[in-house]
Amino acid sequence: MKTVVVGAGPTGLLLAGDLAAAGVEVTVLERRATDSNLTRAFGVHARTLEHLDARGLADKLIATGQPVSKLRLFNSLRVDLGTLPSRFPFLLITPQYNVEQLLEQRALDLGARIVRGVTVTGLAPDAVLAGGDTYDADYVVGADGVHSAVREAIGMPFPGKAVLRSIMLADVRLTEAPADVLAVNAVGDAFAFVAPFGDGWFRVFAWDRRSQQPDSAPLDLDEVRDVTRRALGTDFGMKxxxxxxxxxSDERQAPHYRKGNVFLAGDAAHVHSPAGGQGMNTGLQDAANLSWKLAAVAQGWAPEGLLDTYQAERHPVGELVLRSSGGLIRLAMLHSRAARAGRDLLGGALLHVPTIMRKAAGTVSGIGIDYPGAPRQPDLTVSTGxxxxxxxxxxxxxxxxxxxxxxxxxxxVHGVxxxxxxxxxxxxxxxxxxxRDLPVALxxxxxxPR
Structure with a gap:
């Protein structure tokens, strides 16, 4: 069986590595000719780290970043990740390109083929058309982002709307590093987020209610400084x-993640606000769900119908992430001082209730997300150690x-x-x-059995 994955971001690379490890012939097609560090994702949540642990990559990735055990949502609200029932009770702050580098090397080592600098122009029966060439494919996975050529080729709608316009991005040096690993706050007419690359550079996300410019409008550092000072009280000596x-930033979701032999994953299937840092994580978890099912069908021991469970299990998760991240960004955008004070007062009270704190931490980290009849399996040590x-x-x-x-x-694999x-x-x-029930379950x- 041949599979073509379109998109060499984290979602596509994890999927490709899994398929190659299972002996499936897989080709990744990527529009970018070279690697890029122009990344929007900086946080790797606990459930994603568990998936990377299951691939022997978690410890390597953790070495590239900084763990944060308390996630600050607004100036006075924090979600405690330190009590998560996981080996990874934190949010790992590391740039997306570190995730991509690990996943790309793994995919290549396992035999995946990555073709860069090619643009997908369409799909044919059992093939992908790209760069003037035809790539045979029994299955196609579109992991090619919000402007997915694969989604467009199958005519899948992508309903939704823009939730935030004119978000400013800047990679800067700071005279003074923030006291916390992450600096984030919203003050009604502005918000800002500052995260470290780990090499002396910092990524700034900033939004100004007073100045809603088109994406193509020029941006200068003084504008970024001004919004950062209003939101955080300082620009940290930004230079x-x-x-x-x-x-x-849009909120959109495809109604179906599968059409025939074509699947959508990551931002090609769902996009939402950056609040909570769940975008890349949700895509990686899509890939972890889909990859073993494609491999099982390719290996011949699972029926084709297993692939339908990808939609059944992951589409509701996409809906949940849209609701939770959308709720967070709307709380951040509250305009009046009274509304923000009420948010902080009520939110602070609720987050002191243990059950609500566990629910909030479980949702944002992914640890609390189960599938019907298939809950998340906690890590256990078996008799062999x-x-x-x-x-x-x-x-x-x-x-x-x-x-x-x-x-x-x-x-x-047997664990005693x-x-x-x-x-x-x-x-x-x-x-x-x-x-007694084991033979039937197997x-x-x-x-x-063989």
Whole structure:
């Protein structure tokens, strides 16, 4: 089976690496001719780190960034991530290109082919047309962003609207680094966000209600300084800028993530406000859900219908992220001082309620997101000393049980445990039960034994 992934961002690269690891022939087509550090994502949440842990990449990525255990939403509201039931009870601050570099190297090492500098012009039956060439494809995954050529080629609508216009981006040097790893605040007519690249440069996101310019309008550093001072009380001695631009943020979602043999993932399927830092994370979690299902169908032990569960499981998550990030950005944009004071007072009170704090932390981090009948599997240490997420690095289901069944060695990794739990390759629990029910469960989830 041949798969073409369009888009070499984090979503497409994780998917390509997983497919290559499963022995699937995969080609990634990327419009950019070279790598780019013009990134909008800076936060890797706990659930995404668990997915990277299941690929042996989490510790490498953590070494590139800085963990933040309390996520500040507004000036006085903080979500405590330190109590998350995960090996990674924090938000990792690291630029998106660090994620891309790790995932690209993994994909190449596993045999994926990456073709850069080609633009997709259309789809043909079982093929992708790009750069004057035809790439055979039994399946196509559009991971090519908000302006997805794949989504356009299949005629999939992308309903929604712009939620923020004229967001300013700037990569700058600062005379004084912020006291916190992240500096973020909103004051009604302005907000600003400052995050470190880790190399002496900082990314600034800034928005000014008073000045709504088109994306093409020129931007100078004085404008960025002014908005940052109004939102944060200081511009941290902002000086040299190596890059500046404007963009607008949409809230959109495709009604269907699959049409025939074509799938949409990441920003090609859903886009939302940057509040909460969930964009890249949601796309990576899309890829983790879809990749093992495509691999299972390619390997011949799973029915084609398994691929329909991608829509059933991930589309509601996209809706949830649109609601949560949209709610956060609207709270940040409250204009009147009284409304903001009420937000801070009520929000502060609610976030002191443990159940509400756990819900908020679980939602924004992804740790609290389950699928119907397939909850997230917590990491456990089995009798041999290995963790469940280490066992998942084989790219197969993991069975926690006293002994291993015969006939499933090509689809299953066994972890010695006195429970009976079947864990999917994406770290969700497929089944729990008893030894008596195990044969039926294995047939239902893994097909017939060899």
């Amino acid at each position: 040299e800028a190596r890059w500046m631009s404007r963009f607008h 290995s963790r469940v997420y280490e066992l998942l690095r084989a790219g197969r289901h993991v069975l926690l049980a006293p002994s291993a069944p015969r006939g499933y060695e090509d689809r299953l 445990n006195d429970r009976f739990v079947l864990v999917r390759p994406d770290g969700h629990t497929a089944w729990t039960g008893t030894e 047939r239902r989830h893994l097909g017939a």
